[in-house]
Amino acid sequence: MDHRETRGRDGNAYGRGPQHHDPVITEVGPGTPCGELMRRYWHPVALSANVNERPQNTRILGEDLVLFRDKKGRPGLLYPRCAHRGTTLYYGKVEDEGIRCCYHGWLFDVQGHCLDQPCEPEGGLHKDKVRQPWYPVQELYGLVWAYMGPPDKKPVLPRWDTLEGIGPGEKIFATGSAFGAGGDETQEIVPCNWLQDWENVMDPFHIPILHTSFSGVQFVPEMGVMPQVTWDYAETGMRYTAYRKLDDGREMDRVTLALFPHVRIVPNVQLKAGPADSIGWVLPVDDTHFRLFHAMRVPESFELRIPLGDRKKWSTMTEEERQRFPGDWEAQTGQGPISLHSEENLATSDKGVVMLRRLLKQQIKLVQGGGDPLGVNFDPAEAVVKVEAGNFYKYGYFYQVAATAGQGKPNA
Ligand code: FES
Ligand SMILES: [Fe+2]
Known part of the structure; x- marks a missing residue:
């Protein structure tokens, strides 16, 4: 019986068929289809x-x-x-x-x-x-990078425009802790498959629910506004644009990127206006663990403070508090060591996840056929990647001008 076929047993849990994950897009060991795709890129491996x-x-x-x-x-x-x-x-x-x-x-x-x-x-x-x-x-941006693929296919280590041309009073801050996955600086390794985190980047609908309703307001209350979302393919991956009309009349586009093989570019979660100032990477440790690395462009005086909002720091929460105020850690590890894709019921809001998995499968096939996957570059002159992510307020210029004149709202 099809696992989704509930007629005849009225949805009763008894007699469900065995379920499984999709090994092609999740498993990363040597010789696996996704592992061979991964082995065509440089990976951050340590600070x-x-x-x-x-x-x-x-x-x-x-x-x-x-x-x-x-x-x-x-x-x-x-x-x-x-x-x-x-x-x-x-x-x-x-x-x-x-x-x-x-x-x-x-x-x-x-x-x-x-x-x-x-x-x-x-x-x-x-x-x-x-x-x-x-x-x-x-070594680059305070991180050690490794290339674990075929020597004759070693690409140029990408540089990111966001992190280039650091001037006086600025620095790059690198971190390898799990704060970007709902944890904090006391953990480095998250116990679930890497794709559960990477595809989460293309899932803007969990923000008003998980991060604003369930977690308490983890970022800013404006994140609770249900966005209108469009997803499309970017040059080396995917992007979503989440449009929100805020209560104070401002309108904004939040543009987030998931680039190959596991880059996540998430704009400022406090909705600060402007381009994203950090780049993140989801390193698969093995099939059931991942690590996050981030490099951020920050003022010289910067010290990492995890945006907690109404929440306590993850490592100080009791099990009951994690049940009452779950965040990304709970939602992603809660899908299991590797999510069981065969029993999912994907809906319209999962369009980004579906598109990302489809692109991942395509790129895996491309590598199997001897091709070079998205984002792999062999020309040092082309090493710098232009990052088009950020929080973009519409009519920002108008608001700035209006604010100077003492009327209207300033651009955030
Ligand atoms: S095992 Fe003999 S030198 Fe390493
Ligand atoms: Fe999240």
């Missing part, structure tokens, strides 16, 4: 400030890796099992030239070259035959 001479275990796209910074300052991302007899480099010691395995002292640089084998004659006559598996990394 630069947190990568140091102490090796750390990390999991990215379902692969366990070890991350460190050698004493010359170069970050390295290596397969953890030592190429000799397999103990983990997590217990290794960082030196000027790389990381030395604790067991028999083989030394590997950040590109996996074996530089020394102290137990072998003359420090290893055949050491150049050994290579520790490695991934290329770069």
